[in-house]
Amino acid sequence: MKKIPRLCCLLLCVLLIVSLLASCTPEEQPEPVDEPGGEVPAPFKIGIVTGTVSQGEDEYRAGEQMKERYGDRVIHVTYPDNFMAEQETTIGQIAGLASDPDVKIIAICQGVPGTAAAIDQIRQTRDDIIIVVVSPHEDPAMIDKKADLAxxxxxxARGAAIVRLANAMGATKLLHYSFPRHMSMELLATRRQQMEEECERLGMEFIFVTAPDPMGPDGIPGAQKFILEDVPRQVEQHGKDIAVFSTNCGMQEPLITAALEHGAIFPEQCCPSPTHGYPGALGLDVSGIAGDMPKIVAAIEEKIVEKGGAGRFATWPVPINMALLRGGIELAILALEGEAELTNMEDISRILEQETxxxxxxxxxxxxxxxxxxLVGSVIFGLDN
Structure with a gap:
């Protein structure tokens, strides 16, 4: 009978040892949780190709904006200013982006000559990249098929629309500046023809003036100098109720400057935008309100009215190439993520209206x-729109 207490003591000792060991076991730590806003590895990169500030500031700024929006996921490069003479460089800049296996989107604005060849080169090794082309310079029927989205x-539609707008602003004549390279582009040539036909329908005189090609020997400065010198000659010959229009981005600032100084009418730019030519022509610093289009439009309007141009200058309320580039990229991202169809009209409209x-x-x-x-409606400065 005396063995029972011994067994009890032994059992108690075992229990005590087990409990001591359990108390020494470290507490189980919870799984770490990522804090909101922490960096997430980028699933893919986005290559963007634009012109420089001198060739097309809006699209260059759009590239910068996308860089701000997506950080290191964006690779932004530019094609040469003299892209006609340096097509191999352009092709290399575009196709070079595809050498990074993480790049899944390449967006090009503007689609200058060499874009189609670059797409062909990319497709030889990469069929997993979505290629977006904005403002194609090459045959639209070709880009229509080669690009995943253009x-x-x-x-x-703009040919007739610009003439009607100019007529509503008081123009009796329309002067169209361009050069053979642009007139060899199907959509620009069609627009010119429509302008001429609409002028005839409205009883307006259509005047075509061949300007120096900015890709020519005198470059952009030579083309701009020509505009500054020719507009006053045309106004003197045809009167102030002449609307002036040019097909080249680099000519917009001098065209606005000369039209405002000499009293002509300016219906809109080749690539309509409040920031295309107007700030430079008006000496307006919009850096403090960058991206705020209503404020920029209001600032431009104030200057135009102050200088006596009310009702004679207009544009679209948004920088269209900037919006098309940003919208095209956003749509491509959604398409890669399975949240949109790249060529679905409703999806495109929705994204573009979000961007504009x-x-x-x-x-x-x-x-x-x-x-x-x-196509977007116009804003006429100095009038209730």
């Missing part, structure tokens, strides 16, 4: 192609 202003904040009218270039053309 976006441009609707030059098929205004209604965008879309037209498909061909029935089953990938090129979509955008």
């Amino acid at each position: 976006l441009d202003v609707n030059n098929l 904040g205004v209604s965008v009218e879309l037209q498909r270039y061909s029935e089953d192609g990938n090129l979509f053309l955008a």
Whole structure:
């Protein structure tokens, strides 16, 4: 009977040892939780190719904006200013982006000559990249098929629209500046023809003036000098109720400057935008309100009215190439993530209206192609719009 207490003591000792060991076991730590806003590895990169500030500031700034929006996921490069003479460089800049296996989107604005060749080169090794082309310079029927998504202003509709706008602003004549290289581009040539036809329909005189090509020997400065010198000659000959228009981005600032100084009418730019030519022509610093289009439009309007141009200068309320580039990239991202269809008209409209904040009218270039053309209403400075 005396063995029972011994067994009890032994059992108690074992229990005590077990409990001591348990108390020494470290507490189980909870799984670490990522804090909101922590860095997440980028699933893919985005390559953006634009012109420089001298060739097209809006699209260059759009590239910068996307860099700010997506950080190191964006690789932004530029094509040469003299892209006509340096097509191999352009091709290399575009195709070079595809050498990074993480790049899944390449967006090009403007689609200068060499873009189609670069797409062909990319497709030899990469079929997993979405290629977006904005404002194609090459044959639209070709880009319509080669690009996964192409976006441009609707030059098929703008020809008549610009003439009607100029007429409503008081123009009796329309002067169209361009050069053979641009007139060899289908959409620009079609727009010119439509302008001429609409002028005839409205009883307006259509005047075509061949300007120096900025890709020529005198470059952009030579083309700008010509505009500054020719507009006053044309106003003196034809009167102040002449609307002036040019097909080249580099000519917009001197065209606005000369039109305002000599009293002509300026309906809109080749690539309509409040920031295309107006700030430079008006000596307006918009850096403090960059991106705030209503404030920029208001600032431009104040200057135009102050200088006596009320009702004679207009543009679109948004920088269209900037919006098309940003919208094209956003749509490509959503398409990669399975949240949108790249060539679905409703998806394109939705994204573009998010980027512009205004209604965008879309037209498909061909029935089953990938090129979509955008049209936006105008703002006439100094009038209630």
